[in-house]
Amino acid sequence: MSRHVYVRPSTPKDLPLFSKWLQGTKDNLFDPSVFTYKGTTAWCAYNQSGPIVFMPAQRPFMMESLAINPDASEIDVAVALRELFHAIVLQAHQAGEGEVYFGCSDEATIAFAIKHEFKEVPFRMFRVKLADLENA
Numbered sequence: 001m002s003r004h005v006y007v008r009p010s011t012p013k014d015l016p017l018f019s020k021w022l023q024g025t026k027d028n029l030f031d032p033s034v035f036t037y038k039g040t041t042a043w044c045a046y047n048q049s050g051p052i053v054f055m056p057a058q059r060p061f062m063m064e065s066l067a068i069n070p071d072a073s074e075i076d077v078a079v080a081l082r083e084l085f086h087a088i089v090l091q092a093h094q095a096g097e098g099e100v101y102f103g104c105s106d107e108a109t110i111a112f113a114i115k116h117e118f119k120e121v122p123f124r125m126f127r128v129k130l131a132d133l134e135n136a
Contacts, residue, residue: 004048006047014044014051018054029123035056036098038095039095043057058098059097060097060101061095063103082112085100085116102118
C-alpha cells in the first residue's frame, strides 16, 4: 500500500482545525505574530483521510557572516554594523516581513546584537542547503 501525502496552501476553512492543533501541539514554539507578516504562508500536508500537519512558514531576513577590515577601528566597525542593521530593518519593512535573524559566536558581536534589541532564540536552529539535498 502506498502512502500518498500531498501539500497545499491552507484555506480559511482549515482555520478551526489549524488553530486547535496549534494549541494542542506540545513544544511547537508557535508565535501568533507570524500571521501578521506579509511573507507568511500557511501550508497543509494531507492525504485521502484529510489534513495531517499544518505549518506556517515565514521569510525572515537573515543577516549572514561579517567580513571586517582588520585595520578598522572598533568604533568604525560598531557604527558600520549599526548602519547595516538599519538597512536590513528598512528592507524587512519594505518586504512586509516581521523578523530579522543574526547568527553569531563572537562575544563583541553578540553584545552588539543584544544592545540593538536582538533576543536570543529559545530553540536550536538547523539549516539545510538545497544543493546538499541532491547529494544526500
